[in-house]
Each structure stands twice: as structure tokens, then as C-alpha cells.
Amino acid sequence: MSLRAVPPHPARRAVIVGSGISGLAAALTLHRAGWQTLIVERAPERRTGGYWVRFSGPGYAAADRLGILDALPKRAASGARLFEMGPSGRIRPGFPIPESAEGTPLRILLRSDLERVLYDAVSDLVEIRYGVGPAAISQDRHEVTVMMTDGSVERADLLIGADGIHSTVRSLVYGPEDLYRKDFDHAVAACIFDRELPGVSGGDALIATAPGRSAWINTYVGHPPVAFLLYRTPWPAAEVRRDPAEALREAFSGFGGTVMPTMLDAMERSESVVFDQVSQIHINRWSQGRVVLLGDAAWCMSLYSGQGAGMGIAGAEALSRALDEHGQVSAALGAWERELRPVIARFQKQAHVMQHLFMPVNRVGYVARRTAMRVVSIPAVSKIAALTMR
Numbered sequence: 495m496s497l498r499a500v501p502p503h504p505a506r507r508a509v510i511v512g513s514g515i516s517g518l519a520a521a522l523t524l525h526r527a528g529w530q531t532l533i534v535e536r537a538p539e540r541r542t543g544g545y546w547v548r549f550s551g552p553g554y555a556a557a558d559r560l561g562i563l564d565a566l567p568k569r570a571a572s573g574a575r576l577f578e579m580g581p582s583g584r585i586r587p588g589f590p591i592p593e594s595a596e597g598t599p600l601r602i603l604l605r606s607d608l609e610r611v612l613y614d615a616v617s618d619l620v621e622i623r624y625g626v627g628p629a630a631i632s633q634d635r636h637e638v639t640v641m642m643t644d645g646s647v648e649r650a651d652l653l654i655g656a657d658g659i660h661s662t663v664r665s666l667v668y669g670p671e672d673l674y675r676k677d678f679d680h681a682v683a684a685c686i687f688d689r690e691l692p693g694v695s696g697g698d699a700l701i702a703t704a705p706g707r708s709a710w711i712n713t714y715v716g717h718p719p720v721a722f723l724l725y726r727t728p729w730p731a732a733e734v735r736r737d738p739a740e741a742l743r744e745a746f747s748g749f750g751g752t753v754m755p756t757m758l759d760a761m762e763r764s765e766s767v768v769f770d771q772v773s774q775i776h777i778n779r780w781s782q783g784r785v786v787l788l789g790d791a792a793w794c795m796s797l798y799s800g801q802g803a804g805m806g807i808a809g810a811e812a813l814s815r816a817l818d819e820h821g822q823v824s825a826a827l828g829a830w831e832r833e834l835r836p837v838i839a840r841f842q843k844q845a846h847v848m849q850h851l852f853m854p855v856n857r858v859g860y861v862a863r864r865t866a867m868r869v870v871s872i873p874a875v876s877k878i879a880a881l882t883m884r
């Protein structure tokens with residue numbers, strides 16, 4: 495009697511919607527756990543633009559375990575400083591940007607740095623289909639079926655919605671976004687400058703503040719500066735439907751000096767302006783059957799948490815681990831959510847405190863912030879501040 499090789503247990507299959515940080519991290523970690531994965535991405539090609547990302551905490555630790563840290567560029571020279579500018583246009587002495595946060599080193603990066611490194615790690619291993627997304631989703635006990643916008647049909651053991659704050663997977667499975675989105679009364683615009691800005695470089699940041707408004711210029715080693723502008727507006731949803739150039743010129747009028755006009759001109763010239771509300775996503779369960787949400791689609795914490803990119807990676811790593819440890823998808827998704835929810839809840843809460851660091855929301859906040867910055871910019875105090883921000 496000849497012994498026939500027993501066919502290997504067929505690899506489990508996941509369809510991942512979205513090739514942002516969370517989707518790519520999920521593809522990498524699931525591939526390593528033996529899954530077959532397909533990424534579908536709505537954009538016609540890989541995104542390269544992006545904005546400032548502080549990378550620290552659980553995401554940093556996960557990136558270390560995944561072995562991708564060394565491939566990330568060093569975008570800030572040691573001793574990089576944050577300078578503050580008031581409405582008059584006068585720039586005050588800055589203080590050092592802390593070199594660690596949330597229990598790990600703090601890296602100043604671009605979102606595109608993280609996406610590129612993750613893309614390089616998966617592009618030869620995982621199929622990525624551009625220009626397509628889900629149109630309809632159905633599932634039973636055994637599989638999930640996705641009808642795509644190009645008419646193709648995909649079947650899988652798991653569908654991962656890593657398609658960002660305005661997730662289509664979430665809308666198709668959970669209902670309209672409005673049910674889950676909590677808005678700050680803030681709008682944010684971000685863009686990459688097409689040239690260096692005189693006087694600020696090497697990882698230094700400059701923040702121009704006035705009550706209810708702030709504009710950040712972040713510089714990098716080997717990359718043009720990136721700006722993001724934040725302002726309060728009573729109707730953020732309507733505001734972000736306006737022409738960004740016009741809305742921003744109106745919101746940031748009245749600043750003295752040359753920095754603000756330079757920033758607004760750069761915004762106007764840029765072809766990649768992100769203009770959106772500042773919001774969080776709160777949803778009481780991140781999975782339904784064989785569909786799971788990941789990253790901003792599940793728990794967007796807003797830019798104020800400084801942890802959105804990192805938790806996309808940490809969340810993906812934890813998801814793959816849970817799927818590896820639990821035979822059943824439903825048990826794995828339950829265990830994963832129990833592990834991650836307290837961390838996400840803490841960062842979502844923290845974002846409400848951190849918003850004041852990003853922008854003085856009113857006149858009282860502005861005066862308090864200006865006083866704090868004056869104290870912190872005294873050299874001895876700045877050293878203590880950097881230590882306490884770890």
C-alpha cells in the first residue's frame with residue numbers, strides 16, 4: 495500500500511479592504527500566520543502623500559516585533575525643537591521635542607514612511623488590487639462573500655474593513671457613518687510643501703496659534719515640510735465641503751509675518767490637500783460574524799491621540815495572533831476585542847485632553863497655552879518638561 499501525501503489543510507483566506515497602514519499591517523501579519531490574503535484598494539494606485547506622524551507606544555513596539563523599525567527613515571535630527579508663533583508673527587524660542595512617549599522611543603515620521611515600509615514587506619507576497627472596493631457583503635456560518643465594484647465576487651473566511659474613518663465596509667454592515675462618528679467642532683487640512691521653508695529644518699516644528707486656530711509646519715530630514723492647519727468651526731461637516739483654499743484663507747486671516755501667507759500659498763499650490771473634520775468613531779462591537787473592522791474604520795481616535803497609525807499596526811498584529819491562537823474566527827475576534835478595547839478607550843479619552851496641545855480652543859486656552867509655552871521654553875524647565883512627557 496502506498497502512502498499518499500495528505501493534502502495540507504487549505505490556508506484560510508482573508509479579504510482586506512484598504513491598503514493604508516492598518517490594511518497593509520494586517521496583510522503582513524496574516525501572511526506570516528499562514529493566511530492567504532487579498533487587498534482591495536479603492537485608489538487607482540498606491541498613495542504616496544501623507545502628513546506628520548508621531549510614532550510611539552504600542553504601535554512602535556509592534557513594529558519592532560515585526561522587524562520593520564530599521565527600514566523606517568530617521569526624519570528628525572536629535573534635539574529637534576518646537577517653536578511657537580503668535581498672531582503678531584513673532585517667533586518665540588522653542589523647546590525640545592521629547593524623544594520618547596508612551597513607554598517607547600518617539601519617532602517623527604510621515605504616514606507615507608510607514609505605508610511604504612509595510613508595502614515593501616508585503617508587495618511580493620500578497621495580491622493588491624487597485625481601483626476596486628466592496629459593493630455588497632453577505633455572509634453565513636461558513637464564509638463571507640463580497641461583491642466588488644467591478645462585478646467580481648470574492649469569498650473568504652474573514653473580511654477585514656481597514657478602509658479608514660469613512661469606511662464602506664462599516665456602512666454596508668453596520669449602517670450609516672453618522673451613527674458612529676463623534677465630531678469635534680474642528681476642521682483639519684494637511685499638505686506637503688513643494689519647497690523648504692527658510693529658518694525651520696531638520697525635524698524642527700513651528701506652530702502658529704491664535705484662539706481657535708493653529709497651524710503646524712513640520713520639517714524632516716530628506717523630505718519637504720508638511721503643514722497641517724486646525725481651526726474651530728460650528729459646522730465642520732459643511733465647512734469641509736467648501737473649497738479648501740478659500741476656507742483656509744478665511745480662517746487664518748490676520749496673522750502677521752510671512753509664515754502664514756507662505757503656508758497658505760503652499761496649501762493652494764499643493765495637489766494633495768487633505769481637508770476633513772476631526773472626528774472619532776465609537777462603535778460597540780468591532781466585528782459582526784466574519785466581518786471585522788480594523789484601524790480608523792473601527793476606532794478612529796483622531797489625530798489628537800497621536801496613536802492612530804500605531805494602533806493600526808498593533809491592532810493588526812494582535813488580530814493575527816488571536817486568529818492563530820483560536821481555531822474559530824468568532825472566538826478569535828472576541829478575544830482580540832477584549833484585549834484591545836481598554837487601550838483604544840484610553841487613547842480616545844486622551845485625545846480630548848491632547849486637543850489643547852494641538853490648538854488653543856478659545857481665548858482662555860490661548861492665554862494658558864502661551865503662558866505654559868513661555869515657562870516651558872526656559873531651558874531648565876524644558877528639560878523637565880521633556881522628561882515628564884515621556
Ligand SMILES: Cc1cc2nc3c(=O)[nH]c(=O)nc-3n(C[C@H](O)[C@H](O)[C@H](O)COP(=O)(O)OP(=O)(O)OC[C@H]3O[C@@H](n4cnc5c(N)ncnc54)[C@H](O)[C@@H]3O)c2cc1C
Nearest residue numbers: 512514515516536547548627657658662789790801802803
Ligand atoms: C493631520 C493628521 C495627523 C495625524 N497624526 C498622527 C500621529 O501623529 N500619529 C498617529 O499615530 N496617527 C496620526 N494620525 C492618524 C493616522 O494617520 C491614522 O489613524 C491612520 O493613518 C489610519 O490608518 P488606516 O489604515 O486605518 O486608515 P486610512 O489611512 O484611512 O487608510 C484607509 C485605506 O482604505 C482605502 N479605502 C477607503 N475606502 C475604500 C473602499 N470603499 N474600498 C477600498 N479601499 C478603500 C483608502 O483609499 C485608504 O488607502 C493623523 C491623522 C491626520 C489626518
